Amino acid sequence: MNNDQIAGKWKQIKGEAKVMWGKLTDDELDIAEGHKDKLSGLIQERYGRTRDEAEREVRNFFDRF
Template structure:
């Protein structure tokens, strides 16, 4: 699995994730460099989406 690459600012990506997955909180979306899998796991747990679908959505933002 490659490192998650974020285009633009993380705040913009967070906003889009919250729009798509309304159940996500700010705590779910805390991003720490080097802990991309942990972030994807939190989002996956809350949304039921696959990590690859979440990764793809974030990279499209």
């Protein structure tokens, strides 16, 4: 799924993201708007993941859709 498709379906996917990364607020998820790089940056900050770990988590998450 490319970034345009993700952004278009973000409201639907956002609930799943909230379940997976519960430390992220609704406002933070709204800011990310399905952009992989923004979301991985937020995950790095909140969860203390490395860049590679966060990017892998986000990639695996979006691969499910």
